[in-house]
Amino acid sequence: MIKRIAVLTSGGDAPGMNACIRAVVLTAHTLNLQVIGYRHGYNGLLSRECQPLHPGDVFNIIQRGGTILRSARCPEFVTEESAHRAAKNLDDMQIDALLVIGGNGSFKGMQHLAKFWNGKLIGMPGTIDNDIAGTDATIGYYTAIDTALEAIDKVRDTADAFERIFLIEVMGRHAGFIGLASAVGSGAEQMLLPELLENGQIDVDAVVAHVEKTRAARGKCSYIIVTTENLYPGGATALAAELNRRMKVDCRAAILGYIQRGGSPVSLDRILATKLGAYAVEMAVAGQHLMMAGEHHGEVVAVPLEETFASKPLDPYLVRIQRDFFDLLKLQG
Amino acid sequence: MIKRIAVLTSGGDAPGMNACIRAVVLTAHTLNLQVIGYRHGYNGLLSRECQPLHPGDVFNIIQRGGTILRSARCPEFVTEESAHRAAKNLDDMQIDALLVIGGNGSFKGMQHLAKFWNGKLIGMPGTIDNDIAGTDATIGYYTAIDTALEAIDKVRDTADAFERIFLIEVMGRHAGFIGLASAVGSGAEQMLLPELLENGQIDVDAVVAHVEKTRAARGKCSYIIVTTENLYPGGATALAAELNRRMKVDCRAAILGYIQRGGSPVSLDRILATKLGAYAVEMAVAGQHLMMAGEHHGEVVAVPLEETFASKPLDPYLVRIQRDFFDLLKLQG
Amino acid sequence: MIKRIAVLTSGGDAPGMNACIRAVVLTAHTLNLQVIGYRHGYNGLLSRECQPLHPGDVFNIIQRGGTILRSARCPEFVTEESAHRAAKNLDDMQIDALLVIGGNGSFKGMQHLAKFWNGKLIGMPGTIDNDIAGTDATIGYYTAIDTALEAIDKVRDTADAFERIFLIEVMGRHAGFIGLASAVGSGAEQMLLPELLENGQIDVDAVVAHVEKTRAARGKCSYIIVTTENLYPGGATALAAELNRRMKVDCRAAILGYIQRGGSPVSLDRILATKLGAYAVEMAVAGQHLMMAGEHHGEVVAVPLEETFASKPLDPYLVRIQRDFFDLLKLQG
């Protein structure tokens, strides 16, 4: 029977991680479990940096960005030695289950640890990128798309004032979820997403052609291209320079960057984080292991960890209508 | 075959209505349909207040609150005479399908009109209350819960500073969706929702008992009660007065009111509105009638209008964990 | 020579109080002074609720609403006994100077305490109402007007959608600063401010006449009246009811209430709070007493406490142009 659980946050921080920690602590409390929080992700497991967490410690943190437990990458957590050390430290602390809030890399760490530790391991998807299969959304994604959208709305003001072209780079590593949502939400005229590239490469000629045909059809006006990171060598700055070389009109780059990770979580991230935090504790109590707490079709679900690495598709209907909207302009030309 | 469609917004305005109008116009354009916009809801049908809508008319409105077509209640739209007049006006304008963005009352108007008009009628759920069955969310709901949450976060600052009790009234007419989301999202200590009342009445003694036990267990601290409107005679002001009468500690009321209807729509409302606007046009083209465009489990769906009036349940898991979190404090007492 | 100072926050909380506490602590630290924070305003002085404050205690609080020291009213702090007790407690703690962040009522408390205590007393103006003379703005005012404005912008969306009249009540106790700023900022068609009333009473006939003439001249459209609290018996709800009785058109009330006190402070409040917190410490070190740290024309100033109670005028140019804008509409009628 489970008596004491531990929780840590790992990898890129995401808004809602604190709400998730809070739900873990409050749920554990109702079930008479003790909670230990490890700091700095897996590093804390190695260095025994930890603290007990009581309900009073998580009061009024639901609305805070970042993570009270700190986060970190832990590149060394691939060796046998480090996993042994972590396992020993967890056993010394009499931890029965470890709950990890993080992304794919953090889940790999769980799989590695499982080879050397007998406790239960439960993951919660915490990343703004939404690139984890088995859950409709990840904690932090909803906030990130609103942050991106607010920023793009602001750039649209300037783009309109100058009837100018902007290339806006959003986060997403190798996934287009933030890109698609912010392109649709901002009414962007073009979007460059990893899932939509042929041959995995941006066709710069096609990008230019769309800009020129749209402006030919619609008259001089603002035009926004949303791109995710990592699609073009040198990033959005280099791509904007290349577009400038090929087009007569000026194209400016705006890289949204780190602002997308922070901020007070929006409602849906607080709610998702709360549900998944509570459910992860219940899963641990039920003896589940190497599973992720996810949400599918509005309901909490337990997903085998290995299934979470599968690729997750963009909403095809949304992709189609967003493209159709701006095809029409081509037709008018 | 459909050549010309009309669109109107009716009932309480909701953030995302403009995004929905935009999607209707852009989708119609790709399908070579003409679009007429009626103003002031059903009143515009009666008074022939209308205008053609082209893609240029909906440029850069995706981010705007309110509705460019204006909205209104139209109490007279229950008579045969008014429906006849509307039908004649639609026929005179050669409208093949009418798309209505609104809530339950607006959908009733569609059913009424259908008895007297031969065109196709398609609804899109536009209301902050989320009280329409057949769609996981309604256009405007996502923005409303974030607006409510931001306001409650601010009140929490004052509540904390004074270690004071606040009773916060959110919208929702007869549905607790906004109430539940904002209670969970704000970490409110208690929530009063229509779906959770026994006998349909607030048990004031139980409210007082929870406040007092919580503060006995946890020490003097802020305490927030979220309530929806229409649950207590005289509203939150009267309920706060009654609580003050029965408790030693001061309880203040904050009525969020109309700010919940306005504002720039958040990402999810823009995306939902865009999908439903596009799909409603496709439904009309496919010859559907007396149906609502909804979203269920991430996919657009066509829902018979009469099914949309069914009651829609709150998320039971969310209700349970939110209650459990604050039961634990009772146990500590 | 000063060695140890104390700080407390008193009266209604205001965004920026934490930034001010932080500046006090950081400045004291550079000057090698110790800082004690009293909790719950003057109550903490009476009950000896206090804690040392170090730079680490104020890290990352500059952006937080509310006050980490809590606030409170302290009605009993008018008796000789309570002032004696406070003086004794301060002496026991070897406090050389007490810094009070608060409004008029809190400054009265300082004057009362000064009769019984030999330490230095310095005030900092912390109130959203901006009703303290001797400083161009008070800490919290800048945030409050932006909060009010954001809320009114949202109500404007609904008002426009319905071409409806809204009466919006903002805070301000007996001062029209928030009312004037939010009326000008929102483009409100009418404003009811204490400083502008003849005979101290709202002339309901004149209010009605302006609404009707404006709508006659401009056509049916949204119309917003901004009023401060305490101007009409029963508040905005009662006034809206009275307007509804006298006009044909519907008028809704929206009472912004407590949301105006909370939230993360805007830049100018953080900057003002930082300057005044630093300067108050410097004033104490310089041996000043019964003075307020204020900002006048961009520079920090020391103001005798008794001068802060004088009445503070609204910007007459702003009042005139705001009125002129909506006179023109009358002329068009």
Added chain:
Amino acid sequence: MIKRIAVLTSGGDAPGMNACIRAVVLTAHTLNLQVIGYRHGYNGLLSRECQPLHPGDVFNIIQRGGTILRSARCPEFVTEESAHRAAKNLDDMQIDALLVIGGNGSFKGMQHLAKFWNGKLIGMPGTIDNDIAGTDATIGYYTAIDTALEAIDKVRDTADAFERIFLIEVMGRHAGFIGLASAVGSGAEQMLLPELLENGQIDVDAVVAHVEKTRAARGKCSYIIVTTENLYPGGATALAAELNRRMKVDCRAAILGYIQRGGSPVSLDRILATKLGAYAVEMAVAGQHLMMAGEHHGEVVAVPLEETFASKPLDPYLVRIQRDFFDLLKLQG
């Protein structure tokens, strides 16, 4: 006597330009003047792109970012030919006075035009950079500092979660106003502003030393450096790379970029824009010429245009205390 005035927006757009246009139109209307709006800055003067502006055209734009008149740079507006053409076009339209909302470059254009045109020329300071002398603030500055601050607050979340160093680049061309305000407001540990550099160059060794001493004194924690653009060859990205080379710890760059120009203006920008728009019209009516409408110490003032090019100092008190706060940490080391 003045009968017809023109207005245009020129140079980088700034939040509040629309509020200023609105005030020009409403004030002109009360004085029975006609208003013509030129589009795309000085380009519109050359190409005769203009439109009459009535009160109805500026309804509900006070809250919008960007400029309804569009803006542009106009590099050719330095030739005699272009000024002649502009003068002729203005005379053909019977314009008596031209009001220009823009920055230094736009004011140079006014001086150039004045050599060839007999009408009155009045400027209004519209730029986020606040680098115009003779006015305490420029239209757009207040919004820009809040936008920058919100973004930095978000980056602080991630910086804290990872206890990481961030270099954040804000706008300001050659002025440190945005940099100073956002450094103070965010509690940034270091600021690099053009006014504070010795020899006009960043001393990278000193930057590194401050980071290392602070972290030695305070322990591992987040550390934020705010820098303005144009201070280091290659910008913040290159500087962060250089810091990474010299330090053991990771330093990330975040370039806020264009988001700082857009967005709905905050209260103070709306109020400032409203006052200056109204006053500029009054100045034109009073026959003033080659003057700027500014605000000094809360009052509207008329400033000779050539005085606006003088250099404008940062607030020395604010600079000192912000530096002192983080000196203390050095001392602890």
